[in-house]
Amino acid sequence: xIDAQNITKRYGKVTALDNVSFSIDVGKSIxxxxxxxxxxxxxxxxxxxxxxxxxxxxxxGIDVQKFGKRVRQRIGYVPQEMAFxxxxxxxxxxxxxxxxxxxxxxxxxxxxxxxxxxxxxKRVSALSGGMKQxxxxxxxxxxDPKILLLDEPTASLDAHAQxxxxxxxxxxxxxxxxxxxxxxxxxxxxxxxxxxxxxxxxKLKALCTPSELATDLxxxxxxxxxxxxxxQSAAISSLSDKGYxxxxxGKAIYINIQxxxxxxxxxxxxxxxxxxxxFDVTDSYAVxxxxxxx
Amino acid sequence: MxxxxxxxxxxxxxxxxxxxxxxxxxxxxxxxxxxxxxALSQPTGTQLRLASYSRTAASxxxxxxxxxxLISLTLGTSGLASDRETGALAYLLAQPVNxxxxxxxxxxxxxxxxxxxxxxxxxxxxxxxxxxxxxxxPQSYIMTVFFACLLALALLSIGFLIxxxxxxxxxxxxSGLFVWLLLVFVGDLGLMGxxxxxxxxxxxxxxxxxxxxxxxxxxxxxxxxxANLEVLGPIGIYAxxxxxxxxxPMMIVGLLLWTVIPMFVALLVFSNHSLIxxxxxxx
Numbered sequence: 001x002i003d004a005q006n007i008t009k010r011y012g013k014v015t016a017l018d019n020v021s022f023s024i025d026v027g028k029s030i031x032x033x034x035x036x037x038x039x040x041x042x043x044x045x046x047x048x049x050x051x052x053x054x055x056x057x058x059x060x061g062i063d064v065q066k067f068g069k070r071v072r073q074r075i076g077y078v079p080q081e082m083a084f085x086x087x088x089x090x091x092x093x094x095x096x097x098x099x100x101x102x103x104x105x106x107x108x109x110x111x112x113x114x115x116x117x118x119x120x121x122k123r124v125s126a127l128s129g130g131m132k133q134x135x136x137x138x139x140x141x142x143x144d145p146k147i148l149l150l151d152e153p154t155a156s157l158d159a160h161a162q163x164x165x166x167x168x169x170x171x172x173x174x175x176x177x178x179x180x181x182x183x184x185x186x187x188x189x190x191x192x193x194x195x196x197x198x199x200x201x202x203k204l205k206a207l208c209t210p211s212e213l214a215t216d217l218x219x220x221x222x223x224x225x226x227x228x229x230x231x232q233s234a235a236i237s238s239l240s241d242k243g244y245x246x247x248x249x250g251k252a253i254y255i256n257i258q259x260x261x262x263x264x265x266x267x268x269x270x271x272x273x274x275x276x277x278x279f280d281v282t283d284s285y286a287v288x289x290x291x292x293x294x
Numbered sequence: 295m296x297x298x299x300x301x302x303x304x305x306x307x308x309x310x311x312x313x314x315x316x317x318x319x320x321x322x323x324x325x326x327x328x329x330x331x332x333a334l335s336q337p338t339g340t341q342l343r344l345a346s347y348s349r350t351a352a353s354x355x356x357x358x359x360x361x362x363x364l365i366s367l368t369l370g371t372s373g374l375a376s377d378r379e380t381g382a383l384a385y386l387l388a389q390p391v392n393x394x395x396x397x398x399x400x401x402x403x404x405x406x407x408x409x410x411x412x413x414x415x416x417x418x419x420x421x422x423x424x425x426x427x428x429x430x431x432p433q434s435y436i437m438t439v440f441f442a443c444l445l446a447l448a449l450l451s452i453g454f455l456i457x458x459x460x461x462x463x464x465x466x467x468x469s470g471l472f473v474w475l476l477l478v479f480v481g482d483l484g485l486m487g488x489x490x491x492x493x494x495x496x497x498x499x500x501x502x503x504x505x506x507x508x509x510x511x512x513x514x515x516x517x518x519x520x521a522n523l524e525v526l527g528p529i530g531i532y533a534x535x536x537x538x539x540x541x542x543p544m545m546i547v548g549l550l551l552w553t554v555i556p557m558f559v560a561l562l563v564f565s566n567h568s569l570i571x572x573x574x575x576x577x
Contacts, residue, residue, distance in 0.1 A: 069390050072388065072390040079384070084382060085377075086310065096389060099302055
């Protein structure tokens, strides 16, 4: 679907991208990961074909540098900062539908998809940040593109709106759309990405999975282990002896681990003859609610 | 290039202009002043009555020389620059459109709004004159309107060129105002000063003056009314004698060139920009 080979981009003396290569398969969700200045937005601009660069980049088999407009027809783009013209929601959608050569009949469908039904007469300036983000997603979906390109999609949203937006993107990915998004929030990457293009100082540092990235970054997750009540005291004692931070929560114990330590915990309980009834790794990196073990 | 995209963007620009309160204020002011001038341009001052088309056209020349460059340059510089500053331009360029379509669409839309505003102003004055039965020479009046429209388009092109070169909205508008001052005031005064100091030959002074689109408009409009340029002094007499009937077409072509060349350069510059560098965020 997307094939980038030796992408290099310089702004004067600054090298924003230095020989970056990667490829993305159809239907995958890829995160462009890195700190500010790593080159994430430059890759997004390159994918949109809105600046010149060295190397080759094809989207759906089309050369981005030669046929940028055709490539943009296949991509739905959601920018980091919402910048719309001073129009109503409906006028905005009509305007972009015309540019994308899409019949205005699709507007109610995309409004429903992004939960903006009833907002169409409102001025865009009257919308909240989350609603503007959803409007940008609605515009991106107008032409039913194969690829969604999102630049720091939840950076300016509150926690609730972030979850809402991530859920929408997950559904779109599940429906077969290829997702490419930039982020420097690991929770977002963990929730959305199959693979990560990890950039550092304009160079490709690694192509990895969210779990590998978490390990590399020394990030910690919560392993949720269900244990029968009669074994919980022994389990807590074993965890304390080994120095694991843990939080009892009903019939489960949440154990704070690095991503590579999951097997260590299971082995510890096995060696201590503590039967486990279920376990999973939570997506959240937040501390779970503590409940007394009864 | 997709003409439909140009049309879509032009329609949006036209709608934006009609919602712009400054633009509406300009339109009403221009119409009011044109109407007032048509009433005040009377041959004798004892009794207020509407003057003839030619006399009104002559009065409107000064109004056009002051107002039209100001609004054209302001509209030209502000629209593109502020869209760039808010990020709306970058977002537009991330859609299936190309640079030329966006710039031409914005130009066409703004131009239509500007010309509609001028036509309204001139139209109000023209209708008032007609109602008073002073329609002795409407042709010269219509030609003056035509020259004013050419001047507006030329200065709008210059405004777009400034907006493409200067990235910051406030700098673009300030630059537009500076160009307005240069063309309206400094151009004339500077040329007069240079003439006195350097003793330039009259043909050189004429050509230097004629490079100013405002002078092109003034010469065209005066020639349209009275067939010679005696009112402009020795330079006017020289130009009339030297170029005769060719002078008016020369000035019209000059105004057209002032429309086409800055816009062409603006298109080249704009198309070579790294589009979404417009927000200057390299990573």
